[in-house]
Amino acid sequence: MTFGLLDISLTLLALHLAGVAAAVHAVLTVRTSQGAVAWCIALLTVPYLTLLPYLFLGRRRFADxxxxxxxxxxxxxxxxxxxxxxxxxxxxxxxxxSPGHGCVRTWSRLAGLPTTGxxxxxxxxxxxxxxxxxxxxxxxxxxxxxxxxxxxxxxxxxxxxxxxxxxxxxxxxxxxxxxxxxxxxxxxxxxxxxxxxxxxxxxxxxxxxxxxxxxxxxxxxxxxxxxxxxxxxxxxxxxxxxxxxxxxxxxxxxxxxxxxxxxxxxxxxxxxxxxxxxxxxxxxxxxxxxxxxxxxxVACQVIPSGPADRFETGSLMFVEAIHAARRRLWLSSPYFVPDEAVSAALRLAVLRGVDVRVLLPSRPDHRVVFAASTLYACEAARAGVQVFRYRPGFLHQKVVLVDDEIALIGSANLDNRSFRLNFELTVATIDAHFAREVEAMLAADFARAEPLGPGALAALPLWRRVGMSLARLFAPIL
Structure with a gap:
């Protein structure tokens, strides 16, 4: 049995109609406007390539x-x-x-769990x-x-x-x-x-x-x-x-x-x-x-997060940590695909005069994520964030150091998947002695890293910048 031109045309028409239906579904169900736009563009233009991925990845948050x-x-x-x-x-x-740690009270209310001593x-x-x-x-x-x-x-x-x-x-x-x-x-x-x-x-x-x-x-x-x-x-x-x-x-x-x-x-x-x-x-x-x-x-605040949370706990946890910083904010993450709230908070921290440093891997384990992460990292560096690439091997730690007492360690990455799609677990510690240990660890990591300059993006060849921009279109599902 062979397919004629009419059969092919009908098949393509059916796929495009399915793409329209899926795009409508994305508008109604995807949690963020960026995600909805990304899926709509992909489903309406190339449904034969994106319908199957949407089946696997697109339906973010079922009410049921x-x-x-x-x-x-x-x-x-x-x-x-x-x-x-x-x-x-x-x-x-x-x-x-202490009143100086209002972020801990915020995390406690966000998580619905008490701070323990x-x-x-x-x-x-x-x-x-x-x-x-x-x-x-x-x-x-x-x-x-x-x-x-x-x-x-x-x-x-x-x-x-x-x-x-x-x-x-x-x-x-x-x-x-x-x-x-x-x-x-x-x-x-x-x-x-x-x-x-x-x-x-x-x-x-x-x-x-x-x-x-x-x-x-x-x-x-x-x-x-x-x-x-x-x-x-x-x-x-x-x-x-x-x-x-x-x-x-x-x-x-x-x-x-x-x-x-x-x-x-x-x-x-x-x-x-x-x-x-x-x-x-x-x-x-x-x-x-x-x-x-x-x-x-040591005082500890447990911060679990997941897609069924009343608030977007994962993203808000990072935003509150960034806003709380007055002198220093050091972050380490294998993936750097922040949403607009986190990106804006980082830029504001730089403007406040905070020592903002972000430590990222220099080797990719997921190439699309790495490409998108590189573009976000270059933009952050251009905004004044000190971005470093860890050189010895792959960096997988998820650590945040805020000023001189607060450290967060857990499973949450700086990406949308950790912010909204995965169940994650982070513990914030409030203790000056333990924070000094985290500081020494991160300082040693930064010493083995290479800085990413504010002109790093312009120095890249055009084909890489185009590839990174395309990868960023998938940021809501990375």
Whole structure:
């Protein structure tokens, strides 16, 4: 059977009509005007190239999904209360945040979680330190272990974690393991089967279900979290895999950061895990009540964010951090695709005389994202932001330092996907001593970086500037 000119014309007409319908859908459902415009232009001009990506990426925020997620959270809190788990606000230490840190109060209201005191924090620089600390803590667990990761690989690092989880489960410790179904798509079934056979509760986080939504790849759970015995927690940028220890070229050595936390903040981090676990299983996991850390002086604010939030928590968290800076604002992120609110806040910080520095990788792991990120970085440099490219290897850490006391470490990148599409987790610490440790770490990173001058964009060849401008059209979905 052969297709004639009429058949081809009808097919193209059908695709264009479908593109018009999808463009109307984008106008009605996409969360930002920039995103709606980008999708409309693409769907109306080249629907035969963009209809399929729109099926996967375009439907950002289903009203039914948001309602379902909020219903899940409410049900989880009801079940937790029935199990005798006291309200977390009763566990939060009395802490008066100084007037100079109004941003912490804002984050607390934005997240709907209290700021806790009497915590201890330890900076974990790079994968060797991070996984050594996590494996040691999990190996010493006596009651319960909660593990959550976006990516888990069945390699030496993944199997090391698998062994210690199995060992603890066999010893009678309640172990819960949550991984994202898209981020860990390459994880073989035998990995999970081995965990379950030993008594580990292992489940995938699936954002949407049903025939229509089966292709939906938004609403990913990008959080990285480990909580041991309700007292010791780990948060940061590391997923589980050899590349996060710098064992896989060409991106090695891998540069990343985690933080180890002890104290009442673990209660709030258990809550974050519990909401995600309940969404995946409709059950409340094993929980332990935390206690004050001996000698703990660090105040902590947990800031979870996700597509079902009442406000755009991810973007507003960064905006508030930038506006709070009076002397210094140092940011490190693997991706730099800010929205207009973040871009404007950075420019205003420069005008206030703040030392604004942004540390980015010099090597791409996603070429389209890197191209768009380069254009935004050049524009930021032209506006007076000090932009640096980290030279030794791939930079994956997500760290913000505000003045002399506040540091944020977590999973959120400076891009729209973290702002509005992914579930992310960040912890803000308020402590001068810990902030000095973060300052020393970032200063060492900047010393190994190359500055991006204000004339960097003009120096690039025309074809690269055109390519970067085209890549920026996809910024709302990057």
């Amino acid at each position: 999904y948001v309602a379902a997620r909020r219903f899940v959270v409410e049900r989880m809190h009801e079940q937790a209360a029935q199990l005798g788990w006291r309200p977390l606000r009763e566990l939060a230490s009395d802490l008066i945040v 009497h915590n201890r924090a330890r900076l974990l620089v790079d994968g060797e330190a991070t996984f050594a600390a996590i494996l040691a803590a999990v190996g010493a667990a006596r009651h319960c272990v909660l593990v959550q990761s976006f990516i888990v690989h069945d390699d030496a690092t993944g199997r090391a974690l698998q062994r210690v989880l199995i060992e603890r489960a066999v010893a009678g410790v309640r172990v819960h393991f949550l991984y994202d179904s898209i981020g860990s798509h390459a994880l073989p079934a035998r990995y999970i089967e081995s965990l379950r056979a030993a008594g580990v509760e292992a489940h995938a986080f699936v954002a949407t279900r049903g025939v229509v939504n089966r292709f939906q790849v938004n609403f990913r759970n990008h959080r990285k979290l480990v909580v041991v015995d309700g007292e010791r927690a780990f948060v940061g940028g590391h997923n589980v895999g050899d590349e996060y220890l710098g064992r896989r070229p060409p991106l090695s050595p891998w540069r990343d950061t985690h933080v180890e936390l002890l104290g009442p903040v673990a209660a709030l981090l258990q809550l974050c895990f519990t909401e995600d676990w309940y969404a995946a299983t409709q059950r409340v996991p094993a929980l332990r009540m935390p206690k004050q850390a001996d000698g703990g002086t």
